Amino acid sequence: MYLMIGGAWPLFRILFIPILNVMYAYANCEINYHASIGPGILVLHSSPGICYFWQVCNRKNLTLVGGNIIGSRPRTLQNGLAIGDNCSLGANAVVLGPVTLGNNVQVGACALVIHNFGDDCAVVGNPAKILMKSKSSNE
Numbered sequence: 001m002y003l004m005i006g007g008a009w010p011l012f013r014i015l016f017i018p019i020l021n022v023m024y025a026y027a028n029c030e031i032n033y034h035a036s037i038g039p040g041i042l043v044l045h046s047s048p049g050i051c052y053f054w055q056v057c058n059r060k061n062l063t064l065v066g067g068n069i070i071g072s073r074p075r076t077l078q079n080g081l082a083i084g085d086n087c088s089l090g091a092n093a094v095v096l097g098p099v100t101l102g103n104n105v106q107v108g109a110c111a112l113v114i115h116n117f118g119d120d121c122a123v124v125g126n127p128a129k130i131l132m133k134s135k136s137s138n139e
Contacts, residue, residue, distance in 0.1 A: 056081045063088035072097040
């Protein structure tokens with residue numbers, strides 16, 4: 001709706017709250033209208049709920065398995081959370097910025113990402129640590 005209304009959104013937002021609440025309950029996925037989302041986002045299972053906040057900037061081909069929270073801690077600058085190309089987040093993975101994830105990063109299930117990670121790696125744990133790096137990244 002924000003894209004249709006544009007700058008008048010703050011005025012009309014109150015009128016649309018009942019409609020938006022029904023949409024959130026049906027889709028169980030909340031993506032902020034200020035979020036910068038590149039092409040190729042894939043939401044496999046939205047039923048556990050997905051929250052995608054406004055400071056996030058992802059480039060392309062992001063896969064969300066379900067139950068993911070992508071957001072920021074207090075006092076994070078706009079676009080303080082950047083996700084590279086071809087990344088995927090496992091079930092219930094949480095990414096809290098300010099964080100930068102490189103290209104081809106695989107985040108394991110129930111991982112808590114609060115640190116930056118470079119390209120071509122798999123991260124798991126709470127807080128997340130590198131499980132393995134791709135051999136192509138060592139060349």
